[in-house]
Amino acid sequence: MVDREKPEKLKGSAERDLVALGIAFAAIILFVGTGGAVLPAIVNSLRGVGAAPDTLLVNALLLNVVLIIFGWRRYRELKIEINERRNAEDLARKLAETDPLTGCLNRRSISSATHALRDQAHATGMAVVYGLIDLDNFKQINDMNGHTAGDSALIEMANRIRTALPADAHLARIGGDEFAFVWSYDPHQPERVDDLVIRLFEAMATPFALDKVTVDTTFSIGLASDHEHNDLDPDLCSLDALMHRADIAMYQAKKEGKNRYFWFEPSMENELRFRNELELGIRKGLLEGEFVPFYEQQIDLDSGDLMGFEMLARWISPTLGTISPEVFIPIAEEIGVISDLSDQLIDRALVDARDWDKSLTLSINISPVQMRDPWFAQKLLKMLVKHNFPPQRLEVEITESCLHDNVDMVRGMIVSLRNQGVQISLDDFGTGYSSLEQLRTLPFDRLKIDRSFVGELSTPSAKSPLVDAIVSLGRGLDLPMTVEGIEDEVILRQLKQMGKLKGQGFLYGRPESAEQVRKRLAEAGRLADHVEGDIGASTGAPKRKTSDIEQAMPRRA
Numbered sequence: 001m002v003d004r005e006k007p008e009k010l011k012g013s014a015e016r017d018l019v020a021l022g023i024a025f026a027a028i029i030l031f032v033g034t035g036g037a038v039l040p041a042i043v044n045s046l047r048g049v050g051a052a053p054d055t056l057l058v059n060a061l062l063l064n065v066v067l068i069i070f071g072w073r074r075y076r077e078l079k080i081e082i083n084e085r086r087n088a089e090d091l092a093r094k095l096a097e098t099d100p101l102t103g104c105l106n107r108r109s110i111s112s113a114t115h116a117l118r119d120q121a122h123a124t125g126m127a128v129v130y131g132l133i134d135l136d137n138f139k140q141i142n143d144m145n146g147h148t149a150g151d152s153a154l155i156e157m158a159n160r161i162r163t164a165l166p167a168d169a170h171l172a173r174i175g176g177d178e179f180a181f182v183w184s185y186d187p188h189q190p191e192r193v194d195d196l197v198i199r200l201f202e203a204m205a206t207p208f209a210l211d212k213v214t215v216d217t218t219f220s221i222g223l224a225s226d227h228e229h230n231d232l233d234p235d236l237c238s239l240d241a242l243m244h245r246a247d248i249a250m251y252q253a254k255k256e257g258k259n260r261y262f263w264f265e266p267s268m269e270n271e272l273r274f275r276n277e278l279e280l281g282i283r284k285g286l287l288e289g290e291f292v293p294f295y296e297q298q299i300d301l302d303s304g305d306l307m308g309f310e311m312l313a314r315w316i317s318p319t320l321g322t323i324s325p326e327v328f329i330p331i332a333e334e335i336g337v338i339s340d341l342s343d344q345l346i347d348r349a350l351v352d353a354r355d356w357d358k359s360l361t362l363s364i365n366i367s368p369v370q371m372r373d374p375w376f377a378q379k380l381l382k383m384l385v386k387h388n389f390p391p392q393r394l395e396v397e398i399t400e401s402c403l404h405d406n407v408d409m410v411r412g413m414i415v416s417l418r419n420q421g422v423q424i425s426l427d428d429f430g431t432g433y434s435s436l437e438q439l440r441t442l443p444f445d446r447l448k449i450d451r452s453f454v455g456e457l458s459t460p461s462a463k464s465p466l467v468d469a470i471v472s473l474g475r476g477l478d479l480p481m482t483v484e485g486i487e488d489e490v491i492l493r494q495l496k497q498m499g500k501l502k503g504q505g506f507l508y509g510r511p512e513s514a515e516q517v518r519k520r521l522a523e524a525g526r527l528a529d530h531v532e533g534d535i536g537a538s539t540g541a542p543k544r545k546t547s548d549i550e551q552a553m554p555r556r557a
Contacts, residue, residue, distance in 0.1 A: 099173040101151055102158035110172035114182045114239055117170065118226065121184035127227035129193050131181045132246040133161065133200070136218045136258040138177035141210075143372060144406060149211050156208055157217070164203040166196070180246070187227040197221055197261050218259035222250025225263075248272050278331055281317055282341075291315050291341055293349040294511040298363065298482065298504045301496050306526070308361030308395070310504060311349045312511050313341070329367070338367045343379070350387040352514040357526040363395040365427065371402045374409060377416040384420075391421035397448065399427050403438055411442055418443055425482070429470060439477055447474045451485025451505070457494045458487070471498045 097109035105113060118128045135157060142150035154177065161179060162171050169183040185192050200221070207216040224245035245264040251272060252262045262268075285291055295309035315323040332338040346364055353362040370376050384391050396417060402410055414424050425446040426439075449470050456464040467483075474481045486492055486505030495501055512520070521527050 102155055102173050104158055104162070104179065105170060105172035107172065107174040110170060110174065110180055110182065111239060113170040113172075114242075117182055117184055118239075125187075126184045127187040127225055128182055128184050128242075129223055129225045130242045130246045131183075131197070132222045132243070132250045133179040133181070134220050134250055134254070135177040136220060136254075138217070140372070141215060141217065145211060145213060145215075149213075152210055153215060153217070156210075157204070157219075160203040161200060164196075164199045180243075187225070190225070193223065193225075197223070201259075201261075220250055220253035220258050221261035222246045222248065222253060223261060223263045224249060245269075251275070275331065278320075278323075278328060279335055281320060282315075282328055282332055282335070282337060285315060285317060286337060286340055286344065289344075290317055291345060292513065293345050293352065294513055295349075295352075295517045296504050296511040297508045298361070298502055299508050301483075301492065301501045301503050306360065306524075307502055308363065308393075309353070309356075309517065310363040310397075311345065311365070313345050314511075333367060333369050338369050339373065342367060342370060343383070346380070347383055347387075348514075350383060350389045352517070353393070354387055354389055355518065355528050356521055357528060358390070358393065360521075360526065361393050361395050361423075363397055363425065365397045366402075368399060368402045371398060371410055371413065372406065377413040380417065380422075381420055384422075391417075392423075395423040395425055395446070397425045397427040400429065403442070407438070407442075414443055418445070428484075439473075439479075444479060446480050446482060447477075448482045448484060454483055454485040454491060454495075454505075457491045460490055467495075468498070471501075475499070 097105060099106050114128065114130065120126075121128050135154075138150065138153070141153055154173070158171070158173065158179065161181070165171055165181055166183060169181050171179060171181045174180050183193070183196070204217070204219060207214050209215075222245075224242050226242055248268045249262045249264040252268050253260050256262070292314055293311045294314045296312055297306055298308045298310060299305065300307050313325045313329065315325075315328050317323060329338065332341050349362060349364065353360070356362075366376075373379075380396070381391075383389075384394065398410070398414075418424060423445040424443065425448055426444050427448045428450040429447045447470070449467060453464055453466045453470070457467065471481060481501055483495055483501050483503040484505065486495065486503045486507045488507060491505075492503070492507060495503060518527070
């Protein structure tokens with residue numbers, strides 16, 4: 001709108017400018033003609049020589065002077081007005097085309113810049129590459145340091161990217177933490193684009209200070225070129241298609257572990273369609289109750305007694321079938337529904353476990369995303385109160401990666417839960433980067449040895465120095481241990497030789513549904529007293545008094 005109206009506005013201003021200037025010039029010409037006759041008469045009259053000048057001519061001369069002053073002032077005012085309007089229009093155009101925070105182009109202007117660059121490139125036999133840059137874990141920077149710090153980080157990132165790009169490239173910020181660049185290159189030298197991307201990663205490799213906090217961030221890049229599709233359907237080489245393919249390649253980089261780049265390949269599109277189908281299915285499944293808890297037995301290795309169950313998530317989709325948590329949990333974390341999903345599963349698991357024998361424990365896994373929620377501990381305690389579930393029977397498993405986000409907040413949550421009797425386990429121990437200092441200072445109740453180490457014990461003569469070391473470390477810290485991945489008798493015999501351990505794995509059976517567990521416990525006579533003799537029936541929770549945990553819980557304002 002600004003660009004179309006500008007010529008009309010400038011035309012009107014120019015016309016008024018010419019009118020004012022014409023009045024001034026006419027007054028000057030009239031002043032010269034009138035003044036030549038009147039001024040000598042006025043001077044002679046003042047000297048007492050000659051007759052007085054004609055009053056009409058004197059008035060005309062004065063009017064000429066006024067018109068000259070008026071015309072000059074009006075001309076000057078119009079010039080100022082035009083300059084101000086031009087400056088305002090330039091500013092409006094700049095604001096319409098650039099991102100106000102970083103000074104980069106915005107989504108609208110990168111589109112027009114890309115069109116112009118493609119026309120120029122194709123005329124000279126060049127190709128255009130469109131790169132999409134997404135900052136990894138930027139939300140975490142915002143959440144932990146505030147939005148002002150996040151804005152400062154974006155400005156720093158934009159400056160680093162801008163410095164690394166060639167002078168003839170265009171850079172835009174097209175989303176909260178997404179940048180895009182376009183650049184023309186020789187299609188016979190695609191390695192030049194690879195070299196450019198490597199320079200971008202090098203520019204971002206150095207951490208920077210942000211409000212006295214050192215920030216070390218990475219990004220994922222997706223690349224798409226119009227060279228491969230120049231001779232195909234025009235729709236395949238349109239700007240929208242180019243941006244779409246770069247977006248797909250960027251998500252592939254995210255999926256492969258972040259802090260890397262990928263060129264678009266057609267096979268990626270099918271994978272992304274399936275991912276989108278999963279995203280929609282997850283959201284729908286939450287509403288339809290398609291996510292259900294399954295339970296894996298936890299056994300005392302010495303006695304063979306059942307000690308409890310670990311709750312594992314399963315997605316039973318009517319259209320996609322049964323989907324493992326390795327597939328849907330990372331997606332649920334990325335789209336921001338992991339907390340809702342976990343709350344739904346924990347809520348159902350507490351109802352199921354309430355009917356078990358009171359000696360059996362329930363272990364639940366907590367996502368690192370949930371540990372960033374300062375109200376997580378309070379929400380979990382409220383669920384325990386809601387279902388009248390003894391906190392001493394609940395074991396919360398957190399992974400080592402949780403300890404690297406915000407140790408102080410994690411410590412506070414652990415202390416809050418343990419104060420109410422909840423047990424805390426460090427899951428998948430040995431796969432992360434826990435320090436001995438963290439193990440010593442954080443109040444864990446148990447270590448869980450990851451299944452990847454246990455597989456080394458699958459032959460009778462095999463030894464696993466890592467398992468031996470972890471078991472020795474656990475004993476030194478006076479922490480009981482649970483071993484995952486016990487799949488055969490060979491592994492079991494070797495673990496028994498290492499001391500008193502609790503274990504789980506396919507040797508003791510696959511994870512089972514709530515109904516299967518209930519049947520197993522009923523046959524063993526290990527259901528709670530209030531459900532004995534009423535197998536298969538739904539009894540509901542007994543009426544309860546206000547518990548100690550309910551009285552001690554903090555109140556959210």
